[in-house]
Amino acid sequence: MKVIRYANPEGELGFAQLREEGVPTVLQFVDGVFVGTDTPASIHHHLWPVDVQTIFAIGLNYQAHAEESGKTPPEHPMVFMKPVTSLQATGRDIVLPRKLASQRVDFEGELAVVIGRTCRNVDRINALDYVAGYTIANDVSARDWQLQWGGGQFCKGKGFDTFCPLGPCLTTSDEILDPSSLRLVTSINGEVMQDSSTNDMIFDVPTLIEFLSGSTTLLPGTVILTGTPSGVGDGRDPKRYLQPGDKVEVSIEGIGSLINNVVEEII
Numbered sequence: 001m002k003v004i005r006y007a008n009p010e011g012e013l014g015f016a017q018l019r020e021e022g023v024p025t026v027l028q029f030v031d032g033v034f035v036g037t038d039t040p041a042s043i044h045h046h047l048w049p050v051d052v053q054t055i056f057a058i059g060l061n062y063q064a065h066a067e068e069s070g071k072t073p074p075e076h077p078m079v080f081m082k083p084v085t086s087l088q089a090t091g092r093d094i095v096l097p098r099k100l101a102s103q104r105v106d107f108e109g110e111l112a113v114v115i116g117r118t119c120r121n122v123d124r125i126n127a128l129d130y131v132a133g134y135t136i137a138n139d140v141s142a143r144d145w146q147l148q149w150g151g152g153q154f155c156k157g158k159g160f161d162t163f164c165p166l167g168p169c170l171t172t173s174d175e176i177l178d179p180s181s182l183r184l185v186t187s188i189n190g191e192v193m194q195d196s197s198t199n200d201m202i203f204d205v206p207t208l209i210e211f212l213s214g215s216t217t218l219l220p221g222t223v224i225l226t227g228t229p230s231g232v233g234d235g236r237d238p239k240r241y242l243q244p245g246d247k248v249e250v251s252i253e254g255i256g257s258l259i260n261n262v263v264e265e266i267i
Contacts, residue, residue, distance in 0.1 A: 001034065001171075002169040002172075002255075002256070003017060003049060003169055003170040004017075004018055004043075004049055004168065005046070005047040005050065006041060006043040006044070006046050006047055008044055009042060009044045011044075014026060014027075014041065015027040016043070018169055023040045023041065024043065025038060025039060025040060025041060026040070034172075046090055046091055046167065046168065048088070048089050049135050049166065049168070049169050050114050050166075050170055050221055052084050052221055052222075053219045053221035054218075054223070055084065056080075056224045057079070057139055057225035058226055058227040059080060059227065061202050061203055061208075061226060061227025061228075062202065062228065064196065064230035065228055068230045068232070073202050076211065080153075080154040080158060082158050083159050086162065088162040088164060088166070089166070089167055090168040090257075090260065091259060092165075092260060093260060093263045094138075094163070094242065094260045094261070094263070095160075095161060095265050096242065096264050096265060097161075097265050098267050100145070100156075102142035102143075102157075104142060104143040104234065104241050105143075105242045106142075106232050106233045106241060106242065107140060107193065107232065107242060108228035109138055109185070109186035110137045110139050110184075110228050111182060111198055111226045112134065112135045112136060112223050112225050112226065113208070113226060114132045114133050114134065114135060114170060114221070115218045115219070115220060115222040116130060117220060118217060118219055118220060119217070120217045121213060123210060127209035127213075128179075131205075132170065132173060132220070133171050133172040133173050134176050134252075135166055135169065136166070136168070136255055136256070136257075137223075137250075137258070138248060138250050139163075139164065140158075140163040140164070140165070140242075141163070142158075142163075143241075144157070146158060165250075167258050168257065169255065171254055171255045176254050176255075179198060180199050181197065182197065182198045182252050182255075183195075184197065184198060187248075188242075188247065189247055190247075193231045193236075200229055201226065202227075208226060209224070244264045245261075247259065247261050248260050
């Protein structure tokens with residue numbers, strides 16, 4: 001099932017099921033389970049597809065990306081966090097910061113994992129049992145604030161408003177049995193920048209869930225950004241950073257396409 005989250009013309013929030021033909025239909029959430037209806041959803045605008053509690057993100061988790069970054073692959077997953085205020089929906093703008101200005105805003109197309117049940121100290125063998133589904137993320141990154149001006153931490157460069165586009169839908173886990181074999185493509189204005197597979201991950205999804213849940217409770221609505229493949233703007237020659245007017249599209253097979261335009265902050 002492909003699930004979207006939306007606001008209707010009255011501003012009320014709801015979930016709907018995408019269908020191959022016809023308009024999306026309303027989903028009811030009953031006892032932790034989506035129940036389908038035949039009622040057409042009245043969609044005013046799309047939201048990110050889940051009610052997000054926490055965002056964990058993983059750095060240097062693709063072999064080729066580590067190589068283009070000139071870094072040794074990590075022994076353990078490199079974890080950082082993004083604030084929920086950085087979330088943005090598909091079809092809405094990525095805003096380049098100008099109050100704390102950056103001229104090095106980069107794109108990172110990623111597979112995102114959504115935890116569906118509370119878990120702690122999960123073994124990787126059973127880790128996928130706790131996954132509600134998968135969606136697409138763009139871990140937008142201001143490289144100057146991330147690497148130079150952030151005091152040695154990633155949170156500022158990764159945490160500006162709109163720096164975590166998420167969507168367009170949640171594909172439930174029964175439709176993606178193996179998250180380690182999905183093609184991921186990122187393009188800007190139709191030009192392909194990243195074209196890889198999740199099979200290049202250094203730490204696969206079950207390993208990440210095992211690691212993140214170690215002595216740590218993961219609540220339903222926890223989102224895990226699993227890292228980005230090679231081809232990011234900062235790793236290119238010449239470098240390619242986001243500019244006003246750009247259209248960024250991240251596509252993952254079995255999920256769809258996350259599309260955002262780029263604008264400048266107005267201050």
